Amino acid sequence: MIPFKLSEELIEQIEHLIETNGDVTLLDMMEDFHYADIAEIIHELNLDEATYIIKLLDSEKTSDILTELDEDIREQILGNLSAKEIAEEISELDTDDAADIIAELPDERVNEIIAQIDDKDHARHIVELLRYDEDSAGGLMAKELVKVNENWNVLTCVKEMRRQAENVTRVHSIYVVDNDDKLKGRLSLKDLLTTSTKAEISSVYIPKVDYVTVNDKGEDVARLMSKYDLEAVPVIDELGRLVGRITIDDIVDVIREEAEKDYQLAAGITQDVEADDGVWELTKARLPWLLIGMLGGLGAASIINGFQGAMGTYPELLIFVPLIQGTAGNMGVQSSAIVVQGLANDTIRGEMLHRLIKEFFLALTNGIAIAFVVLLISHFLFETSYLVSATIGIALVTVIIIAAIIGTFVPIFLDKKGIDPAVATGPFITTSNDVFGILIYFTIAKLILGF
Amino acid sequence: MIPFKLSEELIEQIEHLIETNGDVTLLDMMEDFHYADIAEIIHELNLDEATYIIKLLDSEKTSDILTELDEDIREQILGNLSAKEIAEEISELDTDDAADIIAELPDERVNEIIAQIDDKDHARHIVELLRYDEDSAGGLMAKELVKVNENWNVLTCVKEMRRQAENVTRVHSIYVVDNDDKLKGRLSLKDLLTTSTKAEISSVYIPKVDYVTVNDKGEDVARLMSKYDLEAVPVIDELGRLVGRITIDDIVDVIREEAEKDYQLAAGITQDVEADDGVWELTKARLPWLLIGMLGGLGAASIINGFQGAMGTYPELLIFVPLIQGTAGNMGVQSSAIVVQGLANDTIRGEMLHRLIKEFFLALTNGIAIAFVVLLISHFLFETSYLVSATIGIALVTVIIIAAIIGTFVPIFLDKKGIDPAVATGPFITTSNDVFGILIYFTIAKLILGF
Incomplete structure (x- = not known):
């Protein structure tokens, strides 16, 4: 295949043609492009240019282009079209796409548009589809069959x-x-x-x-x-x-969106942002999660501060804080991701207890392996005393086990409560494991070293 | 729809029927189930029971069941079947599914099986498909058209x-x-x-x-x-x-696997494990990433240890280590996830420099917001001195900016080098941001506080 490739030259050429009203050349050019490619081009143009293209082309083509545009850009373009023009566009589309396009518009506008559709059956079908929730089978279906x-x-x-x-x-x-x-x-x-x-x-x-x-x-x-x-x-x-x-093509979109949402939640991004969104949109999606992480960090600071005694007597304990915290975070994220993916694919079956026991053994063996390496290295590198080494080793294993169990338990629990388990991955689980991890670390240190 | 629901009673009933050779009842029961549902049932049985079911049912049905099984379970079952039996199974399948099923077997066995296929055209087509890489168009296609x-x-x-x-x-x-x-x-x-x-x-x-x-x-x-x-x-x-x-149904699987792989990499899991895999399989997928995290933790320990002076003079600096580290990690993961998703959807266009500048401003504003909250809280909670507060504030903003820029730059760089950018999310980016973050924090502290 020779994939369509958007280039800056192409965009400049199109912008120049729009500016100089080179309609014939433009029409000729667009003739060769697939509607999905024209949608890509439109995403690079400003609103006036985009509207120009939409008004220039035939509604048979532009209606398909509209289905491919990002919601916010589409809404802006529809704002520049009359009810009659929009009615012409959606007359060309299957009922499901037609309903999707006007679903975001105010009720009054929708009524105006519907009234302008010549095919009364088509209009009636679109109105019927608008009744359903967009994430339901009714919202996904088309009347054409x-x-x-x-x-x-x-x-x-x-x-x-x-x-x-x-x-x-x-x-x-x-x-x-x-x-x-x-x-x-x-x-x-x-x-x-x-x-x-x-x-x-x-x-x-x-x-x-x-x-x-x-x-x-x-x-x-x-x-x-x-x-x-x-x-x-x-x-x-x-x-x-x-x-x-x-x-199935509508379902491909559902699968993709579902996967993207889980991925974004795991990375600590509220859904529905793209790399090309503005700074403000991106901040809205990201800052809340950063603040959760920040609160966790302050919580950890309070805990360390609470163990003032240790800071004076065993300052070397503090150098292992990042290690304890990072390991707990990684383990928790792994455990929760496996469960979240299993829940999404419906492969989580059998007893919760059995699952937790397996996770316990996994964490125990991995924990011992990691603790062994850490103690070996830190013995030579930091010359830690035996008691401090014991503290670090026991704390590491304990923290890893608890992180794994929390990571496994929380998503299953959320799922049972009807909450999307994917929120339990990412910053949420990392942060809570950070705080727990440090608390456990210092508690064990206090028990062993007795400061 | 009334979805098929796997229950322990059903499995027990089937196991009992197998034990007592209740073939007629079993056949009658399986008649009503979709092959994808029988595959689910087989995943819950042991190897002998599974083989019993496969040998009992008609190859028209079992061939489809085989396509739905996990690779490892399928391989075990195929090990219990003769070349002739396998040839019968794959004679029922479309060429692409037939090739997928035997692709994992040793060459010698494949030749034996191919020789047993009656339809010579079908056999020739399967052999042709086996030539292609399984992740290429040739590996995905079927000859039937x-x-x-x-x-x-x-x-x-x-x-x-x-x-x-x-x-x-x-x-x-x-x-x-x-x-x-x-x-x-x-x-x-x-x-x-x-x-x-x-x-x-x-x-x-x-x-x-x-x-x-x-x-x-x-x-x-x-x-x-x-x-x-x-x-x-x-x-x-x-x-x-x-x-x-x-x-498209083959492509639905590709999309799902692609999304799952990215998700697992982001969570620090080498691809291809499921919640129900054994402890050893899960350990193989998880331990390498935990060890990367551990090395990062030891690196951070070395850095803190290197600033011995600070530990004595300003012990309060150490209580903010988890905060600095966590925030850098979260920011880096967010930035990299957005880029990785953009690359996967092919929406990363335009200048790298422009993207980095945007990310810089986003990080600057978010960083200032977070630093402001942190300073406010820590002023009252920990009564930090003005100089220490200045250190923390400046370090936070710097660390956030650098984490965002690394998170944006690394995946784009890897993608250009032909490496899957998804490896840049998860533990890899978190760990490197941890280490960088702490190094920057103490360097800034040294510049301001001069210990």
């Missing part, structure tokens, strides 16, 4: 399908419903290609069909579709009626 | 397609080739449903088609397919000949 009645014969069916397929970008499955519109099963495209046209629908269709319900959560739909390798899944309402379908 | 010659008329084409479609589980696109098998374009299924059967291929096909080359990297294929919303992409060889196709 091919369905046939179980009581039809194949001739009627094929004729109907041809008509319906006109409105459906990609035909994945043909769904079979009864007279009440209740989902009964499906016909595969392969059946269509390989079965004689004389067969009856009721004798051909596959009655077993995976489906989801409008209120199912998006991530559950993603898990179902990826586990069972589904490319499309029908959506039914509370009465079992077929109301829409979700395709 | 529907292709027609541009010189055919629609009648020949439909007849040929019906024949070919028999071997293809999901027909996404019909590819058009010339007499040399070179990819020319595609026909959509929709065209097939809605176009008159009298049209000529050369007048119907769409000459614009996205494609990848056998040696393209899997993650680049994933990016292309998800950017352009492709459900399948044809693969060509170096001569432009159509050799296979990749479908």
Whole structure:
């Protein structure tokens, strides 16, 4: 493949063409680009230039471009378009994309736009989709699908399908419903290609069909579709009626967003920022977590300060504070990440107790290995006394075990309480392990050295 | 949807049936389960029980089950099957899944298995796929596809397609080739449903088609397919000949694995472990990173030890070590995570210098905010002197800025050198920031307080 590559020359060329109203050249140029590439170009232009491009191109192309834009940029561009212009854009789109695009606009504006859509069925479908939560199956589904009645014969069916397929970008499955519109099963495209046209629908269709319900959560739909390798899944309402379908490309986005959210939480970033966002946006996403870390640091400072005695008698204890703290933090993050990932993939099964016991042994063996190396090195490097060495060794092993257990327990606990366990990774777990680690270290030191 | 739920009762029931040779009941029970669910069940059984189930069920079902199993469990089960039995399994599978399953076996065994496959075309295709790197487009593709010659008329084409479609589980696109098998374009299924059967291929096909080359990297294929919303992409060889196709369900796995790998690296876990792996596997994945952290901790200890003077004169400096260290670590991880994610999504563009300047200002403002809070609290809590307060404030801001710049620069640098930038997140960046942070802290303290 020869991937599209955005270059500064290209952007400059486009900006120049906009400035000099070189519409013919621009149209010609954009003709060759995929809408996803034009969306990339638009992200590099200012609002006026972006609006210029959107108004210049055909709504068949711009409607797809709009679906690819970042929400904030799209909202700005829509602000420059009239209700009629937006209605033209979303008339070109499948109902799910159309609903996504106008979902962020104020209700009043949405009503204006809907009123301008010529195809009343399309308008009605979009309004229906706007009712659902955007993270639910209802919010992900499109109304476009091919369905046939179980009581039809194949001739009627094929004729109907041809008509319906006109409105459906990609035909994945043909769904079979009864007279009440209740989902009964499906016909595969392969059946269509390989079965004689004389067969009856009721004798051909596959009655077993995976489906989801409008209120199912998006991530559950993603898990179902990826586990069972589904490319499309029908959506039914509370009465079992077929109301829409979700395709795998929408789910790819859900999977990606879910993974990104977990990753950002693990790194201590509130979701939904990108490298190219402004300083203020990035600060909003990052500062809260930095402040949590800061409070932990001050907590640790208080603890050390509380052991004033040790600071005078055994100043060498203090040089190992970063080691204790860092090791506890790393261990805790590892443990919590494994659990969070297991929860996301639904592979955390069996007894909590069994899991904690395993983690205990893992931490014990790793802890002893690390403590051994540390004592060996510090004996030669810092000439620590035997009692101080014992303190450091015992403290290291204890801190590692406790960090591992907290790291394992907290995400499972949060998950049971219905809180996203991913918040338990990153700064939260690091910070609490820091504080615990130092407290344990000095407590053990006090017990052994008795200051 | 009513999701399949694995329960201990179910496993016990199945184990009991295996023990008592209740084959009829077992077969009846498994009949109702999806292969992905049976794979989950098998993960809970011991090797003998698992082999029993695989030998009991029809190879049409067990072949799919094998594709869903964890590699290590699958390898053990395959060890219990004869070459002929394995050949039967992979005869049922698409070429890509067949190749994946036997790719891990020793060459000699593979040859034995291949020799037992009745369908010689299928065998030849599998051998061809085994040649490619598993992370390349060639390693991801399947040989099953529907292709027609541009010189055919629609009648020949439909007849040929019906024949070919028999071997293809999901027909996404019909590819058009010339007499040399070179990819020319595609026909959509929709065209097939809605176009008159009298049209000529050369007048119907769409000459614009996205494609990848056998040696393209899997993650680049994933990016292309998800950017352009492709459900399948044809693969060509170096001569432009159509050799296979990749479908979106394979790419969903690539995206998931990619995201998981980045996440695990960020948490300091060498890839490919799961919550249910054994203590030894988990230790292998975790201990190296813990040791990196440990070395950092010892490095920090050496630095503090090197500033012996400070420890005597200003012992209060030491209580802020965890704060300095934690804040530097958090800041560095945030910065690197944003860059790593931007690189993964291909949204890191523009000048490196511009990015570093932005990061500098972000760190400066956040640093000042944090330093202000710290100084306020420590003034009342620890009654630090003005000079020590100045030291802490200046050190905090400096350390935060340097952590942010290192966190931004290192992943971009690694990416340019062709190294996975995700290794720069997690313990690596935290540890180096710890050491740098403490060094900077004491150096600034020495400059201001002059011990």
